[in-house]
Amino acid sequence: MSSDNASQTPLHNPEQPVAAADCPPEKSKNQDKNEAKRKAKIEKFLAKQAAGKAPTTPDAAAAVAAPKKAKAPKAAPKPKPAFINTTPVGEKKGMSEPMADSYNPVAVESAWYSWWETKGLFAPQTGPDGEIGPKGHFVMVAPPPNVTGKLHIGHAMFVAIQDSIVVVEKQLWKNENLTRHDLGREAFVDRVWDYKNQYAGTIMNHFRRLSAFYDWPRERFSLDDILTRATRETFVRLFNDGIIYRSSRLVNWCHHMNTALSSLEVENLELTGPTMLSIPGYPAEEKFEFGVMVHFAYQVEDSDERIIIATTRIETMLGDTAIAIHPDDERYKHLHGKFVRHPFVDRRIPIITDAECVDMEFGTGAVKMTPAHDNNDYVVGKRHNLEFINLLNEDGTLNENAGPYSGMLRFRVRKQIIEDLKAKGLYVDTIGHAMSVPICPKSNDIIEPLMKPQWWVKSKQLAEPAMQAVRDGRLEIAPLTSEMD
Template identity: 40%
Template sequence: MQAILKPSRRLLKNYLIPIKHNVQLHKLEIPALSLAPGYQPQEVEINNLPDTPLEAKLVTQRKIINRGPFRMLLPPPNVTGDLHLGHALMAIVQDVLCRYHHNLGYDVEWIPGTDHAGIATQVVVEKQLFKKLGITRHDLGREKFLEHTWQWKNEKGLGILDDLKKLGCMLTWNKEYFTMNEQQIEAVQVAFIKLFEDGLITRKNSLVNWSCALESAVSDMEVETIELKGPTDICVPGYQHKVPFGNIYEFSYRLCNQKDEIIVSTTRPETMLGDVAVAVHPDDPRYIKYRNIDNVSLWHPFRQEPIPLIFDINVDPDFGSGAVKITPAHDQNDFQIAESHLLKSIPVFTSKGTVVEGFEVFKGIPRFKAREKILNILKEMQLLRTVKPHAMNLPICSRSKDIIEYMLCPQWYLHCQPMANEAMSEIRSGRVQIVPSNFELDWYHWLEDCHDWCISRQLWWGHQIPAYEAVDSVGKSCWVAAKNEVEARAKAQNILNTSDFSIRRDEDVLDTWFSSALLPFSIHNWPAVEYKQHYPLDLMETGHDILFFWVARMAMLGLKLTGEMPFKKILLHGIVCDAHGRKMSKSLGNIVTPQQVIQGASLQSMTNKLQKAEAGGTLTTEEYQKSEKGLQKMFPNGIKECGTDALRFTLCSHNIKSHFINFDIDECYTNKLFLNKIWQATRFTLISAQNLKFSLDDISTMHAIRMNKWDKWILSRLAYTLEKCDEGFKTYNLHYATAALKTFFYNNLCDVFLETTKEDIKNIEMSGYMHLATLTACLVWGLRAMQPFTPFIAKELLLRLPENISMNTKEFQNTAVEAEISKILEICQHVRQLKSQNQISKKHAPKLYLYAQNDGAKNMLNKHLSQIKALTMVDTVDLDVVTDALEANTFNFYSTGGHLCVFGLTVNETYQAQTDKLEFGMEINKRKLEKLQAELQRYRLRVNNEGFMKSASKKVQEKSLEKIKQLEVEIQNILNLRR
């Protein structure tokens, strides 16, 4: 198993040499027993924080196998706060994969960084300024505001990186980046200029998602939708009182030169100032009479001018009255209809959300107050008809919580479709894989009709767009892309053919996703050719929710700017939810940070953190109140300390490729107890090693000791576990590996092997030496397999165990021994269940009677009597062959395969109700018979089915026939006992 490292040489150096079917031991160097009585995560983690990038060699000194590079990029967390559990999942999964590849002998490069997060950061800093100083960014000015933001970023950024280190992430810290450092600025400018000069970036007027609170366009990802079932009052930034939504309004447009009218339906009466038409469906019978009349027009009551009635198949005749107002400056569908009918657009609102000049009665009024005034005037004009409840979807800016306004304004756009076609080709050809593969459909869905990307934002924090507008003395103008004004002037002069012009740089900044899309090559000093030494990435691991917003854009720009896909494989993980499957949100109060899980947190401390966020301006008072209420409901007793390793192990215990990952803090605490189990097993091993006190004189004696079947069984289980771990890593099913490790340590090693061997070890029996050697090998190799998931405890324990234990898993795989021990364990399990059902404990001094089907079975069972006694916790075990006279003395029986084991239990005379137990045991026998007969019937129906015999493989058919024979033997055994 090359994927698992040998631990460092220390303490028990040269204690055990390679374990084969015979064991050899060198002179024991007795260690100073420094392992604490119990597992204390914080102490272990403080002692084992990761060193510089993979320089600690993951607690090992070994011969490095050079398999070449393995490159990954940590998706940069925003510098807007602490890491959340979604970040933790992402970082831990990537760290586990990096450690695994490092253990295989790859030269791992995993680069960390943070994202400037334009909108998110500016919002947080603005809130903080207003909360603490009562000022806005406009009061400070752009330069001073940016200084304040850089200071805030430097403080927050350090906390994020510290959190990553505390998670145990072995990142390549000497290559850490920030998306606005000098190297990134250079890459962003070069990329923009090249795309501009290739004709892919253009400036045009178009509708965008607009936040009036931010005074900026926002991306689709930053738009949330609230589903309203009817009238609902919503808090809107800048308004003292809540604003009502969830109504549909009907008002009249009167036909010019006629007494007739058309009633229009709208959920947004405030935009009617910009109406340029009324539209109906051409086949709507209510309005078909107007199709034969030329130039039907309606009178606009506020602009005092006619607007046309138009017919368009895109109108939904079932919506309201079937007639809709067309406001192209503030509605996406209206904009498209207006373009097709060659209608102009009339803006209604400014960037701040107030009514524009030109509407004197409403000028400067905020849009939703203007709505009230418009409705009142329409009512006075006797044009308002009805106001009715209406279900609707309301778009909200996730950053500012403002109601999204669709605004028509000049923006920079990147034409994506040509690049999108290439990105689709990479997936279709199989050159790049998406895991899980079902997300390929999403890939094609997004890219087959890839709209132009609005890359400009009206912010101050971010990469200022390297574009300049030059205007000559006669008003002729042009836009050029350049790194600085000198370069821009030279380019503009060539276009305008004059040196007499003014020039200004665009004040907008680029969408954060633009700079992030360049990261696979910009972090390696692109456009300098040295980037090719580290490009492309071997794996891009991230959340499926940003497959388009980030991954696809990396693919498009990587292909365009480097000619090569930026990664060889894409691995997508799910969204972390709470234990009930709910997304973590402030309103539910179910958000927890990794450090709260790791260190534990009282309800009061979590409430204090909310209070601090509210005082700092990052939480509104309403958000604080909702969060506090949710915390009290979710965590009335706070959160128990779990430790980093338990958090890592728990997150990886889920299928990371699932759409949602439900994180349960109770499960995390259970995994802390699981790690304590491993800790105690290691401590027992170290103490036992001290007690045995080997010397070189013992070696000749030890040569004669061979492993018994229980040693061979546990090593076979270890070999199986290591193979499952490798399988889990190779298929990105990390939960396969964690499940196998948990089964091995809990069920196999601690609950079985330790229980069956500890007496021999404690009593310094000769076989105890062999058991101790086997136990040591299992701990060493098991901890090596655990190390990618639980690096802190693995390092702490491996430093105290011998390093020179090698293992060939195939050599120790032993199906025959596993099958035999499995039968013994099944017998023990049923005995324990019977004891539990009948409340028989050790104090009752139970005696176990075992009856084998024949002498061969008796001989097999006889070899395991001491282990059966230990595992069933009885005082004595008697073994005999089954006879016809057995039934009267039988308490219960169990048969496995064709191998019958009848067992009886008796207790000392002080324990009563023996008759009841006998009857209970006979009832169990009856239920067992019924179950076996039903199973036999199912298998017989299967093999008699013609379709099964045609479609099933020969191996499957043989297994089914073998199962039928086995069931027939078991049923006959039971029937024989009942005669």
């Protein structure tokens, strides 16, 4: 069942204040630890006293029982003064200021760029007639970014790569009066290997100085012919055996950074009810509502009947490819095998039965299926051979599959669809709903499940022999509590 239809227990919103209770303040960890030590010493003293081994003087007894003095709290570090750029715009940066205690990119980068521009360092060097000079020219195309918001991490990566290429080209011409084309691929590769041979030896010597216990005659480089051939052979064998395969699966996609995140990187924002959130890439004053369940209706084909659906991500209804109901639900048995019509795109949506994903007791008992944008729906889609319709571009806009909403940003579509449902008489209600919102920890963008082609490994057939080895004792995992993991 889709996560946006699942029942969740209301959770406390960390932004909401909690009323103070009439109770003593909590002790710090150090206070609890000192108290425990003091009690342990008293118990030890009493035990010695009972055994006739107690200290003979009151001072000795007091020394045993007295708690240690608590350490004075450390003074809070002084806030560092904000950097102020004193270099006039267009002038060369002065370097007389004392060096900072730690690296501050704002201080390091300030003033330089405006001076470079003033000096004309970016302009091509041409002769009096405007023609390219005798040194020739090097041209690199920089495609314009889409005007959909701020630059993302991919732009930073490619600017850094382009800058590195330009520096190499300039150095090659300055030192040898050659371009990379003059040098040629083979000579370039030879230089790469020369670099590897020079620095690999240094690295190995460092390992020797660390007393690394290696059998040095068996040293191998990852690009040695024997290893590259073994890698290709292994990949081909695994592919032919069906262990590795190419398939499109859902990934955690951050539209603001234009990159995929592992599930371990994704953080979750717990909401207890309606909450307005700012989204990276949108104006600061433009906020969007989360923590609500939108109820809307699908019109049953060739009928006056409607089927009510509830979702926390109303914009994904543009990618719905099925409505799931429980096969034993008496309310919908007459709808088995029928279809509904999508109100915004030309699509017939089948009504399917599925006892695994549908809870008859929750909500309306009817669940929208969006296999290309929900992890649970993906499983149902595979089970029922549903159509997978991707709605999103990598930059957070909707693609041509979204019909009239193509090109719009995803959360603006969220607002617009509700208005359009109202205009068609298909909007029912919006109610508060506790939910967990996946967040990118670096950009605070809302993570979207997005279909991407990738290489995968069928791990189940590999994991079973390992699990059996643990069960019969041939493989031991320490600590034993980890065996169940």
